[in-house]
Amino acid sequence: MTTPPSTSHGTFQGTDVLRWPVVGLLLRWRHFRTALQLVLLAVAVVIVVHGFIGPEIASANLATVLTWVHYRGLLVVALLAAGNLFCTGCPIIRVRDWARRLHVPTRHWPKRLGGKWIAIVLFAAVLFTYELFDLWSLPRGTAYLVIAYFVVAMGVDLLFTGASFCKHVCPIGQFNFLTSTVSPLEVQVRSADTCRSCHTADCVSGHRPGGRSTPIVQRGCELGLFLPAKVGNLDCTFCLDCVQACPHDNVALGTRAPGVELADANRRSAIGRLADRPDLVVLVLLFVFGAVMNAFGMITPVYRVEQWLTTMTGGAPEAVVLGILFVAVIVIAPIVVVGGAAVATRIVSADARSPWRITARYVYALVPLGVCLWTAHYAFHLLTGALTVVPVTQSAVIDLMGWPMFGEPLWRWAGMRPGKVFPIQLGFAIFGAVGSIGVAHLISLHDHPKRAVRATMPWAIAIAIITVAAIWVLFQPMEMRGVGFGG
């Protein structure tokens, strides 16, 4: 029943982390995912509880501190250092699996709801609400956001089979999938030959030790990724179900060259060709330009621009003003910069494809830059604020117990000085730009072997423009406002 593998990689050459002494044993442990999920579930409970009963002060509440400083900071660090570990440990899926013991969904995700379109709308909506309501400053609001994630995920995944929420709805999931394309690790087959002689494809359909008509004891990939035809990390939640399901122990968590998959034109299992996925193209643009917008939201000039727009529109409400700003940064800017690069490539390399087809091929080259811009921003908060969790926890314990069980709060603990973090941010931005130009050139080498440099040039310029804009943002004085303060 196996189709011949169309994978771009034959037999796996890298290092298999699953075979490492201690780490390997841990990762292959049947309950590894559950253990990680339970840890993060405990954190989610702390966030919700303190969000509701703790002080309504963002810097002194675990909901805001853990969500906006630690969770998103550590998430990108894990993605860059290893892989999509925050999907592995996602507590929502733990709760969903418990709920599915009571109710088993039977419907498949409807085709007409499309691939990622709902997730794209939600991603944009989260970015917009974050800015409009200054979510970072709202412990209760943050707690509600966490609850909303759980509720929506339960609704989707109790109605539809597999990992429908992860694949089609979850904005964090899409962020993780895109970022994981530059992760150093990938779930991949060890030997292509073993898969060729495999007749059960348990990695995708689930392991049935007693044969075809017997019950599944270990589910296969909930995202429909058939391992021998899987290319790269897109749509992989690093759940390692396939590792447990494969009867031939043929799945590795292997090292690979980060980002190269972005240039891969091959058909991918359950994804297809990247260039044939308009939803993924739009998602990438939102991801990259959203990174600039998100950082722009915390500097002084954004308030000037908003004031100016308010005056220009004759006093329009903040939602409208912010809406205009969003359209400018995440719709018009990409059309101009990316569309311009596509038209230029078409001309200089005599590419017969339409500008849209060229965009759909090259846009993935922007992902490393997008990743590094998100990282520059989130690493800033993590590095400058990592230690604030200590006094906030101590203070929460005093509120709860009535005495300083963990000592008097060390309020002065914060982290690195913002000025010291700036060179690191600059480094990330440049590193991302270089990576993006590299991927663009890989695409050119494949599509225009004779005119690769010329074909890459417009994309290098587009990448430089986005990078310069982002560095300008990083250079600006910061200004962080909260709700109800006239900002």
Place this chain on the structure above:
Amino acid sequence: MTVTVRDAAGQPVDAATLEIQALMAHPGMAPVIEPAQGQGHGVYAAHLQFTMAGDWDVLVTGRLPDGRRVRQRAAHLSVHAAD
């Protein structure tokens, strides 16, 4: 800035050990913390140097003479970049 501390009966409280803490509206930013000096008549003063433009929550924290803990929000401040 100055704060005034009164007891339940409205009498000024001196001899408390207090600090003024300013915390940013964004979590994870370094706070500004200064000891508040008693000026008599329940008035305490501290000099705060804000490190960043934006919104700050100003809290009074410390202990009253009878040993009770205080941790009370005193103000929201909107600090604008000097131009």
